[in-house]
Amino acid sequence: MRNIFTFGHRPAQRNWNVADLRANKGKLQLTEVTAMNGEQAARAAAAGIDTIITRSQMLKEVREAAPKTFVTAALMLIDHPTENDVLTGAMRALDEGADALYTTRSLDTIKMLADLDFPVMGHVGLLPPYSTWIGGLRAYGTTADEAMGLVDRFRAMEEAGAFAVEVELVPQQVLESINKQTSLITFSIGSGSGGDVTFLFSEDICGETNNPPRHAHAYGNVLRLQERIERERVEALSAFQSAVRNGSFPYKEVTISMKPHELEAFQARLGETAPLGARKG
Structure with missing residues (x-):
């Protein structure tokens, strides 16, 4: 140099x-x-x-x-x-x-x-x-x-x-x-x-x-790789569209869940409140 x-x-x-x-x-x-x-x-x-x-x-x-x-x-x-x-x-x-x-x-x-x-x-x-x-x-x-x-x-x-x-x-x-x-x-x-x-x-x-x-x-042959990438993109997006439509996505593995006792407590307390969107008198 x-x-x-x-x-x-x-x-x-x-x-x-x-x-x-x-x-x-x-x-x-x-x-x-x-x-x-x-x-x-x-x-x-x-x-x-x-x-x-x-x-x-x-x-x-x-x-x-x-x-x-x-x-x-x-x-x-x-x-x-x-x-x-x-x-x-x-x-x-x-x-x-x-x-x-x-x-x-x-x-x-x-x-x-x-x-x-x-x-x-x-x-x-x-x-x-x-x-x-x-x-x-x-x-x-x-x-x-x-x-x-x-x-x-x-x-x-x-x-x-x-x-x-x-x-x-x-x-x-x-x-x-x-x-x-x-x-x-x-x-x-x-x-x-x-x-x-x-x-x-x-x-x-x-x-x-x-x-x-x-x-x-x-x-x-970057063009071949680029074309493959584009096909992969379309295929992935199409698979996502289908999975959402048929109800298979979101999967359990990517979904956040509450512990059973916390969920039970939440639902009980939610039932005691006025429905969301209800107008106050």
Whole structure:
């Protein structure tokens, strides 16, 4: 663990920092997963996942659950429509313990944040919200022209001051070739093992989705367990409903009873009183 001082001026420890990630480039293959709540973050930390990415709104909970894991705060476009919103969101995220920032916005936005010495991650290849520009959700960089366009984009991000880039649905050979020449830390999602960090969504890894993307792989089957839990819930509730209707519940074992002599005394005294609800004369 490394001792650091956060951007929010608080002492902390981290498994990785930006300098470590840069020094590791081309060496040990690292991992990144999503965490959208404290529970997911705690599981990732317990599993030894190297880095976590979360939406900036969830950062505080994620940071508390994984206090020593490198966490990137995603400044999602829909949540930060203007440049001022981006800056405000970045300041808040860094104050809450983010180690880096992620944005799909323009190079000008990356430069604005990088000029403040904030670690910024950009995005190349398929950008799902912008997929209309390339004809839909598809791999990008499969032709020589597109691959060279990626080279230009990498250079532009370096010049803008980014320290890392998420590379989505790019051919592995293209990423391998570019990764040998770029100073950016590359986070591969659907782009093979040619990057520095391999990234997948937690729900895809754990098998929590019905239709995972082609590039994902489920190492568990949480969805099956969740479906079983839901069936158990319905069956239990139905059994309760039936038991109450047929008079078999509450059972004797869960019912509180009086000792016989106390019950006899109570009933005798109750018989001497006016019925409940009777009006006084």
